[in-house]
Amino acid sequence: MTFLAWKSEYSVGIDSVDHEHREMIELVNALYDEMKNRRDRGSIEQFLGDIHATISAHFALEERVMKQAAYDQYEPHKDDHEELLDQIRELMDVYADDPDNGLPLLQERLSDWFANHFSSFDSRLHGKLDIPHH
Numbered sequence: 001m002t003f004l005a006w007k008s009e010y011s012v013g014i015d016s017v018d019h020e021h022r023e024m025i026e027l028v029n030a031l032y033d034e035m036k037n038r039r040d041r042g043s044i045e046q047f048l049g050d051i052h053a054t055i056s057a058h059f060a061l062e063e064r065v066m067k068q069a070a071y072d073q074y075e076p077h078k079d080d081h082e083e084l085l086d087q088i089r090e091l092m093d094v095y096a097d098d099p100d101n102g103l104p105l106l107q108e109r110l111s112d113w114f115a116n117h118f119s120s121f122d123s124r125l126h127g128k129l130d131i132p133h134h
């Protein structure tokens with residue numbers, strides 16, 4: 001079973017943005033599979049670092065556009081991005097400490113974030129501003 005399934009309510013109505021969001025979900029799904037199948041610890045740690053970097057780049061772009069446009073919801077939107085990045089960093093620490101604790105933490109925290117952020121913060125943002133994709 002796939003860990004995070006794409007749902008129509010995640011769509012912000014712009015193909016290029018939805019595509020990037022789907023890619024983020026795919027990365028988290030691949031991480032889930034790797035942890036579940038107890039893949040090599042070093043490669044999972046590396047993968048966690050890559051996911052953090054990819055997601056940070058996506059957020060940085062949105063934040064830059066929001067800031068330039070003096071977007072009214074900049075602060076809460078950025079706070080919600082920080083929340084996920086903190087969770088990924090925490091997952092990295094917890095995993096490094098004891099890999100057995102990685103999967104439960106991933107299951108417990110991350111799925112809610114994706115469900116909420118795309119369908120609330122991001123749909124509002126993309127309805128108002130044009131974010132170039134990378």
Ligand SMILES: [Fe+2]
Pocket residue numbers: 021058062122
């Ligand atoms: Fe986004």
Ligand SMILES: [Fe+2]
Pocket residue numbers: 059062077081117121122
């Ligand atoms: Fe966002």
